[in-house]
Amino acid sequence: MRDKFRPSHADFTYQQKFGLRDHRGGGRSSARETVGRVAAGAIAKKILAQRTTSGLGGVEIRAFLTQVHDITAPADALVNFPTLAEVEASPVRCPHLPTAEKMIERIKAVRSEGDSVGGVIECRVRGLPAGLGVPVFDRLEADLAKAMLSLPATKGFEIGSGFAGARLRGSEHNDAFENRSGAVRTATNRSGGVQGGISNGEEIVFRVAFKPTATILQLQATVDKTGASTELMGRGRHDPCVVPRAVPIVEAMAALVLLDHWLRQSAQCGTFKF
Amino acid sequence: MRDKFRPSHADFTYQQKFGLRDHRGGGRSSARETVGRVAAGAIAKKILAQRTTSGLGGVEIRAFLTQVHDITAPADALVNFPTLAEVEASPVRCPHLPTAEKMIERIKAVRSEGDSVGGVIECRVRGLPAGLGVPVFDRLEADLAKAMLSLPATKGFEIGSGFAGARLRGSEHNDAFENRSGAVRTATNRSGGVQGGISNGEEIVFRVAFKPTATILQLQATVDKTGASTELMGRGRHDPCVVPRAVPIVEAMAALVLLDHWLRQSAQCGTFKF
């Protein structure tokens, strides 16, 4: 790997940009760098958990797998906000255990072939008050999208109805407002908790797509540092599916984005409300 | 609309955050604000178009519709980089004309029912050299994702293989490197032009999902500013599908992100290469 570029890895682009790279473990392109994000996110989560607003408990963030390869949790299996225990009940961090078992089998099968698979993480946030975010540029969903696409191996982000929402009519998609116990709430949550860039007090719901791990234990066509055609056979310990390990990273980045916006909200409210 | 919140519009969240709102046209939540982005993007495009790197012409950015409601352009219809003329050949800005015609019919039908539909825009960039972007945080795809989700009515972003990539194996997804006319290129482009947060010299390809317009000319359940349940009937001129009009906005935001990263690249290369 010292002289050959792994297909779809950061090897080539890093070398191209910086004129050097550390091939051992990926160097700065390694997902190891996310350890600092998780550490910072842990503090952000603690602060958010203590935030209580009228009628709401603290802010709770929960990410989990809904898909590995083509195995997806059934839509009606994950209606409730999963507990941490439910997520951690299986090593793939899918709270729907029958699906989790299939995911584990698939990952084992893929590993035995020296191959890899991708997947999807869903993240939900409850207890967040309405009002976080801004109408233009730093919309709440924009900052969440950037935070998620800043993670290694991510290829997509969607919030609420996401890409499926593009297939709906307005009359099907709109979340009707209703008065529930004195609070303005929405009857459905296709908005995913944000409207016009600002949280509406409903659950934040977003999903992140992860591609299959680039490093596989199969022979692949590539080029070396001189540009000559060659082949590369991956070796060493490589995750056949990194997605379960990305769950705490997704939660950490969500916590950092939400706390940043809470700081901005406090700045504005604390200063401008007389 | 002065006293009632439009479902899935920014009305409620804006009022909740700022304690006031301008109901006429949406105020600062109106997509009218994007006019400044398009103006700035026009300058960025001109600069990018003049950038030439070895073997490449200037940078060219082209966005177009691939989907309205459930009408999608066939996958093999948009293989080539569309010309501006092809995009502008139909008012829905889908360069595959048979699909464009169906889209137009659908939008007409939906309008006649006072309803609305969403859609998907694809954006491609060619002529961008390898090396733009950074490995951590401000990854090229992260900044593109934020730029796109900062636009009104967007619910999703994906780059390259996107959400579909999560269904592939590594052996299917990886883009093999090859030497083409002396340059390191990839045989396929599931990466969408970025690897490890940095451009690899291939076409940047990303897609943005837009939800159906929130304002519809149908009776909807909602609440008013006092929180009381009520109904709202939209009136006035409202787009049944905003997606065709978002095409230049997507291009403008892409141009701004890419030029920003070019500035960063020049800063680093111009200063640190001796």
Added chain:
Amino acid sequence: MRDKFRPSHADFTYQQKFGLRDHRGGGRSSARETVGRVAAGAIAKKILAQRTTSGLGGVEIRAFLTQVHDITAPADALVNFPTLAEVEASPVRCPHLPTAEKMIERIKAVRSEGDSVGGVIECRVRGLPAGLGVPVFDRLEADLAKAMLSLPATKGFEIGSGFAGARLRGSEHNDAFENRSGAVRTATNRSGGVQGGISNGEEIVFRVAFKPTATILQLQATVDKTGASTELMGRGRHDPCVVPRAVPIVEAMAALVLLDHWLRQSAQCGTFKF
């Protein structure tokens, strides 16, 4: 002036950096650009004026001249916080009228010779609570210094004892704390209202040095755009002393810095105090 560089003006550096310049009035280097700062500062002042903290009225900012050329207001003449009326009582904005009269005479004399003079503005802020600022990097005095040196024609900034403080011993310079009506206050104010980068609740007191106007109506040696030696005779309307007109600009920049720090303070206190 189209082809010749005015000595000590931004002509040469602007041309050198950008490869072009607008010689008519200085273009972007003209102090006209500060009109936007004054407009924004007016809003910031209004907000600060409404801020009241325990025992304090709103924040009040007052800048005024203490020096023109070698004419300085006597040290004991400006002990009290001047009123706006006192500052505006003379066109040179020095609240000590005997000094103001001498300043006016001097400026008239200098103008008749086609020459110019510099001066010093002092700015005081009262009503600011203790706690604004941070210990490292964005210290309150650091942001004030940047704001002031970002103004045209400025050559120096000092807070509290300033350069004179370097001539004192610690035993002479230290501001003893005392309990005044239940509040922790300092007996003297050589600190100028900041300690360790953070406001201490006393008056903020800083001074800004302005050089004499570069454009003078005398013959000066210079070079033209080809680099050839030549002479330049200034023409047109040019202030022999810009300092009086800089008073509202200094106040505006101070207001913007202080409100920024107030926003940061609210962010932190509003979010982290449970």
Added chain:
Amino acid sequence: MRDKFRPSHADFTYQQKFGLRDHRGGGRSSARETVGRVAAGAIAKKILAQRTTSGLGGVEIRAFLTQVHDITAPADALVNFPTLAEVEASPVRCPHLPTAEKMIERIKAVRSEGDSVGGVIECRVRGLPAGLGVPVFDRLEADLAKAMLSLPATKGFEIGSGFAGARLRGSEHNDAFENRSGAVRTATNRSGGVQGGISNGEEIVFRVAFKPTATILQLQATVDKTGASTELMGRGRHDPCVVPRAVPIVEAMAALVLLDHWLRQSAQCGTFKF
């Protein structure tokens, strides 16, 4: 010191802002935090030293003491750019040795009385090309001023003629341009190397005023954390004059500011010059 506030130290303001503080050594308010700045500055200096532009060697930064208490180096003693050896020839880092000896004596005398003194550091930069900086807001001198006032114990910043320049006429202050060996240069350097916020290719010359150390070994009036009047007797090892130790910190911050602006310059030139 655990319960009493040291006069003119960050004790009170830090406690007031954060509700806690570490009295041992000053915690985050200690000048120990500058070690990171010096480390980063060392890298910046190395990069700047390698930058060569037409006719110039690399960028060189040299700071040194010109004043301790009321002992000042004679104006004509420091005309030439001092060598590092000259600066390091005495522990007070004043390259004019007769002055350095007097400074040392004074510091010894002051220490024996448990008192402290302040001083002034001058910093010069040579080899910097014309064109660094911008006309508005982030002017080169504005960023230098912020960098310097972000250092502990600083009370003032001046560039070129500084406060003394306010006492001059334009006809005395202006730096005439001349053609020297084909380059546009100034005959004098009252501008201190910047005009209109942008470097002009001459030596950058600025000075920073440091107050006397707050912690002295004498009995001082103060209050304790309950607000009660009390007295405090400083103990332990405390510098009677921190200024000599601030010399590398001033150089480091100057290097960081200049490299930042060089990065910005490269961004603009590398991207926009075709």
